[in-house]
Amino acid sequence: MQADKIEIIEPRTARKIKKKMRSYPPGHITAVKQSSTDTEMQPFLVADTETILIDDVHKPYAAGLLKVMPGEDLSSKDKCIETYFSEDYTIILSSFEERSTKVLFDLIERISTIVKKDKSIRTIYFHNFSRFDGIILLKHLACHHKQYRVKPMMRNNKLYELVVFHGKIKLFRFRDSLNILPSNLDNLAKNLCPELGSKGSIPYEDVKLSNLVSMKTRLLDYMKQDILLLGGVMRKAQDLYWNAYKVDIESKITLPSLALTIFRKIYYDPKTFPIHIPNLFEDTFIRRGYYGGHADTYIPYGENLYYYDVNSLYPFIMKTFPMPGGKPKWCGNLEGQDLDGLFGFIEAYVLCPKTIKRPFLPYRDDKNTLLFPTGEFIGVYYSEELKYARSLGYTVIPLSGYLFEKMETPFESFVSSLFESRLKAKESGNDALSYVYKNLMNSLYGRFGINPVTTVTEVCSQDRYNFLIRNSDLIFADQLNEKYYIVSYWSGKGSDYWNPPKISAVQLAAAITACARIYMYPYISREDCYYTDTDSVVLGQPLPEEEIHSSVLGKFKLEHKVKKAIFLAPKSYSLLAEDGVVLKHKGPAKAFISEEWFESQYEDISRTEQVSVEAPFRIDFKKLNITKKEIQVNLGIKVGTKRIPVYSGEDWVDTKPMEITDLSGLNTLGIIMKKSLRAKIMKLLDDNARIHSILAEKEREIEEKNQDG
Incomplete structure (x- = not known):
């Protein structure tokens, strides 16, 4: 019997396992490098819709679009504008509702055909897409194009972008030109x-279903001119930004985003000034001081x-002020720390004496109104405004905070170059x-302060709808049709929902606005200051000539010499100026404002009247309709919400600051520190009284000796 043959197997050498390096997002904003794809501008489409009211709901009767190629001369392109008109479908569709739907249906299908043939075209612009055309298109796509999937980017009830997918393939996206070029189309x-002419006009109130056919030529010519102007505006803007910065506006949704990209690409040096991206706790704390x-x-x-x-x-x-740089360091107990040695965002106990008639430090009340009060309160502030407040007579006790490195501003070259x-450009006409x-210069700072807490609105499937109503901070939810639901909810609230913008730095936005208040305060605090709003003051006496220059950054320019003025509230005033009448009033009833109204309101500040206001473009977010609605509005001024009126007899002659006592923000440590502070203050007062008594006694003794002598 043969012995079993033993097979010797060579041992295998174990394969080395390469340790994968996990990639973490950078803790600071990075610079933008020139991409290989940034070699040319992209073409795009511009479009428009025109509507009439059917049962007080806006329904499209016409739509049109134009393809715009980079650098293209549009002066003869009006013939290339494709249009869709509801009454052209009367042979096949009997109801206007069906014909209106057909207008949008054919527009969408035509766009789909164009982008499939030319894959470089991705974006379709409407002017005021966010608050009008976009709402109509979102509902139409959800209800009438089941082969497509839609993904709206809607934040705080504003539709920034609407992306259309076929399966998982992104076909095209709608955007609002107003978010890149924030002005009306005519301007x-x-x-x-200007070579393309001016915006036309039509009598909207005369456009009815019954006369659409007879007005067809005029209505379509009006729409085509709007489309042509939009194409010209966007093409020119695309050229300007590309030639100056090699950045294509077609790749950006908003102007602040565009400004940030240009800053990061050309002016930002992260080695010299790394802009830190705050985490949840840092952002939440610092934002209290924004x-x-x-x-x-x-x-x-x-x-x-x-x-x-x-x-x-x-x-x-x-450009001018130092900024908070580097990574912040948390200090939970700043008791005994010298304020002069701190730089960053500090939670502090603040005491503003009643002797300050124009208080400097802001305070946000429970109604989210920004006050500038006297009294004692707790708040988070930029260290530099706390130091400035102390120099005015405030008592400031630091409690805790995030400390940054004080660094030279990273924006000097950005602002100087653009200015x-x-x-x-102005000199050359x-x-x-x-x-x-x-626009670029004024749009950057706000992008750093973008708030992660927003309302989000989704058009989604039933599965997503079920998930959101169970797991989100719901605002409302409703069914649009058998396929789609609309859900609105809060995003960014709490650590479970923390999903901030990828590039934000609230410390910069907060520092900039704080330093602006410091810069303006010497003018605001003047006894002859009647009114102020952010970057403006109304004074009783002229400023020195050396502080005035119309083209020097940071200098003042005289906007109006005012013969007579009435200031009822912030953003509510009338000016009888040498160059005309200026009326300003915030709210839906501003159309009812006149010089006479301001006179009457000034005589009786508590006077209110109810007026009927027509809201012609009111958005019903639950049904995704644009409606016309008449609403009742109380026209008047809320008295004493920011400052308290002061009267001489029955005449309103002045105001005084509100007084606040709010120590609810104190934690246990803060309460201990506050008690310690009050004990020290009481001891100082006692010592002061004792010294005063001793001095008074000495003065009496000296006086008696002088009399005896």
Whole structure:
């Protein structure tokens, strides 16, 4: 019997396992490198719709589109505009509802055909897409194009983008030209493409279903001119930005995003000034110290006044003031720390004495109103405004905070370059280029302060709908049709929902606005300051000549010499100026405002009246309809919400600050520190009283000796 043959197997050498390096997002904003895809501008489409009211709901009766190639001359392109008109379908469709749907259906299918033939075309622009055309198209796509999937980017009830998919393939996207070029189409055309003519007009109130056919030529010509102007405006803007910065506006959704890209690509050096991206805790804390501009009415009536504006206040601050750089360090107990040695965002106990008639530090009340009060309160502030407040007579006790490195501003070259370029453009008469530089310069700072807490609206499937109603901070939810639901919810609230913008740095936005308030305060605090709003002041006496220049960054320019003015509230005033009448009032009833109304309101500040206001383009987000609705509005001024009126007899002559006592923000440590502080203050007061008594006694003794002598 043969012995079993033993097979010897060579041992295998174990394969080395390469350790994969996990990639983490950078803790700071990175610079943008020139991409190989950034070699040419992309073509795009521009489009428009026209509507009539059917049962107070806007329904499209016409639509059109135009293909725009980079650098193309559009002066003869009006014949290339494709149009769709509802009444052309009367042979096959009997109801207007069906014909209106057909207009949009054919528009969408035509766009789909164009982008499939030319894959370089991805974007279709409407002017005011976010608040009008986009709402109509979103509902239409969800209800009538089941082969497509839609993904709207809707934040805080504003539709920024609407992307259309076929399966998993992205076909095209709708965007709002207004988010890149924030002005009305007529003004944009005059600045950017005057050779294409001006915007036309039609009597909207006369356009009815019954006369659409007879008005067809006029209506379509009006729409085609709008489309042509939009194409010209966007093409010119695309050329300007590309030639100056090699950035294609077609790749960006908003102007602040465009400004940030240009800054990161050309001016930003992360080695010199790394801009830190805050985490949840840092962002939440610092955002408490991100306040807006200072707006207040001080004296309600005046004559022979001077209305001044600062030339580009925020860009001036960005260029001039040091900024918080590096990674912040948390300090949970700042008791005993010298405020002068701190730089960053500090939670502090603040005491503003009643003797300060125009308080400096802001305070946000439970109604989210920004006040500038006296009293004692807790708040988060930029260290530099706390130091400035202390110099005015405030008591400031630091409690805790995030400390940054004090660094030279990273924005000096960005602002200087754009401001100088704008001046050259204005001098050469190039209003279009001047407009571009101005918008860029003023759009950057706000992008850093973008808020991660927003409302999000989705059009989604039933599975997604079921998930959202169970797991989100719901605002509303409704069914659009058998396939789609609409859901609105809060995003960014709490650690479970933390999904901030990829590039944000609230510390910069907060520092810029704080330094702007510091810069404006010497003018606001003048006894002859009647009114202020962020970058403007109305004074009783003129400023010195050396502080005035119409083209120097940070200097004042005289906007109006005012013969007579009434200031009822922030953003509600009338000016009888040498160059005409200026009326301003915030709210839906502003069409009812007149000089006479301001006079009557000033005589009786508590006066209110109810008026009927027509809201012609009201959005019903639950049904995705644009409606016309008449609403009742109380026309008047809320008295005493920011400052308290002061009367002489029955006449309103002045205001005084509100007084606040709010220590609810104190934690246990803060309460201990506050008690310790009060004990120290009481001891100082006792010591002061004792010293005063001793001095008084000594004075009496000296006086008695002098009398005896």
